Amino acid sequence: MSSRVRKAGLALLAATLTFAGTVYGVTRSASADVVAQQNASQLVADMGAGWNLGNTLEANNNGIPSETAWGNPVVTQALIDRVRASGFKTIRIPVSYLGHIGAGPNYTINAAWLNRIQEVVDYAHSRGLYVLINMHGDGYKTVTGSWLICDAADQATIKDKYQKVWRQVATRFQSYNDRLIFESMNENFDGQYGNPTQPCYSNINAYNQIFVDTVRRTGGNNASRWLLVPGWNTNIDHTVGSGFVLPTDHNRSSAIPANEQRIMISVHYYDPWDFAGQEDGTITQWGAGTTNPAKRSVWGQEDFLDGQMKKMYDTFVTRGYPVFVGEYGSIDKTTYDSASNRYRADYARAVVATAKKYGAATAYWDNGWNGQHGFGLFNRNSATVTQQGIINAIMSAVGGSQPTTPPTTPPTTPPPTTTPPTTPPPTSPGGTGACRVSSAVNAWNTGLTNSITITNTGTAAINGWALAFTLAAGQTIVSGWSASYAPTSGTVTATNASYNGTLPPGGSATIGYQASHNGNAAAPTAFRLNGTPCN
Template sequence: MKKRLFMILLAVAVVLGSNGLTRALQVPVVDAASFEDLNQKQIVEAMGAGWNLGNALEATIDGNPSETAWGNPVITQSMVQAIADAGFKSIRIPVSYLNHIGSAPNYTINQAWLNRVKQVVDYAINSGLYVIINTHGDGFHTITGGWILPGNSDQAIIKAKFEKIWKQIATTFADYDEHLIFESMNEVGADANYDDNLVKAYYKNINAYNQIFVDTVRSTGGNNAKRWLLIPGWNTTIYTMVGNYGFTIPTDSKSTASGKRIMISAHYYSPWEFCGDQNYNATQWGNNANPSKAASWGGEDFLVSELQSMYNTFVSKGYPVVIGEYGSVDKSQGDAANTSYRAYFAKRFSQVSKQYGIVPVIWDNGYNGNYGFGLFNRNNMSITQPAIINAIMEVYGPTSTTPTVTPFPTTSPTPTVIPTITPTATPTVTPTPTTSSLDVKFIGSTLASASSIVGKYKLTNNGNSSIALSEVTLRYYFTKDDSQGQAFFCDWSHIGNQNVTGSFVALNAAKQKADTYLQIGFTSGAGSLAPGESIEVHTRFSKSDWTNFDLTNDYSYKSSGTTYEGWNKVTAYLSGALAYGIEP
């Protein structure tokens, strides 16, 4: 009965695909001559923030792909248009082929299925979106019919089939313009189960698949000779791609583009306890999360270090990075605050991605409810998670800004518990100098109680001569609350985390709402701030036992505001002289 029901559903899907094909033929043919050969910076900016049409064209029953097999409705033009209307610039369309592939030696893809894939791509192109398509479920060892399996013994057969499949896909889309990007595969080799020796062994075949993919696509000619191609590593994990596990970037000698046209694909679901586990053990994330409701790892500093490693390994060398999947499941039934933390996770991920020249593509499986990744109701395309989408668009929307300075490769932040020291003298209270060349803008923690106090500082040189950053210090005034020591973190800065220092200084005499200040300084390696130049410094500090601060008792606490603005309760000094702000 189950099989018969599936056959009926598949027949309906094929009929819909046939009807859709008639409509697709009415779409103007893509003009091959209109291809715009975008360089690394241009393609990353054009792709902006992306969204996944998950659990649709990769959905399958018994190895037979059907877009409605996992409960999502038939994809329509209006559905895809709603994604563009929400502000997304890119769409990733996971596609499975599986039993829609014929037998050897030709491995012919079912034409109705390929037509349907083409039609959905056309929907996205018509909506002005950049599009990623791949061979998605074909690399899953847990799905019936999965065959892109680097651990299997029949590698010659797999490689021959892989070449034939990509030749057909690439030929179908050879004349499409730069809006279409091919991704070779998805999360291949997961059966290695994080065994380092197996992962290293699998990479020999994964690298071979990627090389076949690049060579095959380029050989089909047309716009495929200069199209951006997206390359994943083992299970799309970051650590095996940046570490010494054997990942290699395929050669691309057949490209006719004016520069590199290889992108790197990875996924990010860290910590899994927050992002994917189907329980309520970790419902919060970030520096301001309740430690009892958050995972013990995978916080903001980890996020920065992971994306920073992709920047250092690939982006800085001319290879754009696409995080093709990231996100977190809905656990609001277990914690009413979960939605706000999911939104913050999406916003912080977007911010760090943008800072490092990375394209973030959020995962949406179409399921709304407990443990769902859904952001839209696909039946009517209403937005079900406005907080998450708004958080992303605060970074990638039309009024968002891009960092003006490309971040340098830096080391990941290391927490250091720093003893409080007592100064020999306290600077005299002085009003803000009106002639200072150093301007400071500030974003701070807005929560009244938090385990970490966040401070983001934007320094601008408004003078006519350079300022040596080693002569600059910043102060954030607070009340210690108890006898615990403090740990300082620099999460990110244009001039490199390693060039930012932090120390805690006790005031000689306690002031109203302040008995201590965090002093931020810069090493000689930070260089100089040229006239008109700005830098950002993102910091935070916590107690050594991670208990909460009462921020309302802190002089420098700023209870509102999420954009940089003046705040004279943080102070700045040039060569020890007050240059900005008012001391307590």
């Protein structure tokens, strides 16, 4: 999770908090019990519903990790037991190392910190839960002391340090059974939202390869352990394409059948951001059950979610690589809309059910904060449930009747406001006529979404259309829906999808896109439909 969301609701706890005074130590020996080897579909089914112990072992004060640095209490066995009793079978534990790593050439991890990591892992692992640990904040440019930076100059030193840190972590846990999974890193990218850059992506691919090779070579159960790797910023579109390279796994145990994988793919899902994470009261509802369309985002609804998960299925699951949606969720906006938690539950249910449909496991992002803009499901001080409705939604989705794999050819779901014709219209533009276009831009920091409605105001049908428009300077389209877009900046042409190419007189179609910007979030201009200027 990006740092701005990780700290959602915790702004008042700022940097004045002091380093936790807890003395860490080893509490028990590593579990060495044997778990039968599982293929991809068995693993995903057994992982069930997952939960993140967020804002804790990845929290830090001025680059020194401390589990209480961002306002959460010290983790207890009682909390983990409550999470387990609520139905969760997997716990993801984000971890930062940062200032707890010593100087080169050995880069020794502070013993007390590594002991505490093991202790928290044991809270969950000893209860039969799946546990995932990663290298979380070491790759964020916004974090003091970060060093796993993909566009930094001295990559040789970074890669050496990365290899030696992971070797220590993997060695510490080499006897743990397959319910422990390692994740190479978290949301690593160059800090600029938009299309990936080279050689930054090449370095991310290299980190993943170093991670796999290093863990395997430590031996023990690490030779067959499931390993989790992300693409660019755990972004779905930039993981199914844009330069992601699967690491090779030549050093794994020979006992693993040659046609089985032991590598998982990590992505995160917070779309649409204006509902899931944007800290205002504009968009507070989501999904088909929305009662106030003005409070629902113009994009990112059920059909978009289905399409994104299908991309991961088509690219990875069909090849034996399970997918893990390691973070998803939405913030509390009941301050603005008393019904907001209902839609948060609908959103969680849909993400989990759709991921399951396409062969993926999930883990809800919980930052420990309850109240306005928080992601919390539990009160960590009292180890009690605070959002039973969202938990119920997650459990109903993961344990429902949805198939664990989709049909051979999953149906394409058009937007709910559009009925596809029996015979799809031609996809090449054909026909002209008077047209009207409306545009609704919703902007934040360095990004925006735009919904465009095209209306045929002429007297003849338009069968197949291409809408040209000019983006404001500095804007680049990152993703789009209900049309194809090319190029991604300057003068762009949006070409109809198969289901919305026919516009009868008075008919309309709504399309949209997400774009990055450098401060200019102005709406596009100079709309032309099949060459005809639009009002």
